[in-house]
Amino acid sequence: MTRQMIVPLLFGILGAAILIWLGSWQMQRLGWKQDVLAKIEARIGATPASQLAEFPDPEGHLYLPLQLAGKIEQPELHVLVSRKQIGAGYRIIVPFEVAGRRILLDRGFVRAADKDASRRKTVITVTGNLLWPDDRTNSTPQNDEAKNIWFARDLDAMADVLQTEPVLLVAKSNTGDSIEPLPVQTSLIPNDHLQYAITWFLLAIVWLGMTGFLLWRIKRRTA
Secondary structure (H helix, E strand, O other), X not given: OOHHHHHHHHHHHHHHHHHHHHHHHHHHHHHHHHXXXXXXXXXXXXXXXXXXXXXXXXXXXXXXXXXXEEEEOOOOEEEEEEEOXXXXXXXXXXXXXXXXXXXXXXXXXXXXXXOOOOOOOEEEEEEEEEEOOOOOOOXXXXXXXXXXXXXXXXXXXXXXXXXXXXXXEEEOOOOOOOOEOOOOOHHHOOOOHHHHHHHHHHHHHHHHHHHHHHHHHHHHHHO
C-alpha cells in the first residue's frame, strides 16, 4: 500500500462505519416502534369501557376503547380526506350527547357527492376509540369554516363550533346513514425505519465500492 492510499482508505472506512451505524440505529428504532405498535394494537382491541372518564387525558386515555350510548346531534363538520381507489371524501364529525355531556364523534367516511346528504339525529350505541389526532402539518391548509370544509381534525376549534368538549370518539361500529367507519388503526401510524435502515446499508455498500475503486485507480497510477 502506498502513502497516497492511506487517506482515501481511512476516509472510506470512516464513512462506511458511520453509514453502518446509522443503519443499525434504524434497526433499533424499528424494534422499538414495533413494540409500541403492538402495545397500541392491544389497547385498541381491548374490551371497551362503558363510561367516559370525567377528565379524559390525551396521554392516559389515548386509543382507549369505549362503548357509549348517546344521541347523535347536529350540525356536522366535514373533514376532507382521500381514500385509495375511491378518491376524495369527507369524515363526518358530529356532537355526541352522552349522559348529559357533549363530545365529538367521528362517524366515518362519505363520498364527496354525499357530503351534504340529509342525516338524522338518532339515539345509538357506538363502539370506538378515543383519539387526539395529529392531522395538521406545515403544509396543511387552513380550515374553511364558512364552507364547512376542514383539512384537519382540530379538536379545540371543532369543539368550539359544535359546543362540545374537545374529546373525540372515533367510531369502529356502524353509525348508520351509509357512513363507512374509519376506525383507529396502527396501519395509519408511520413506521419507515426498515426502509431507512436498508437505505443506509446500501449507501455503505456503495461507499465501500467507491473507496475500493478509488484505491484501485491510485494503485494503477502509482504502479
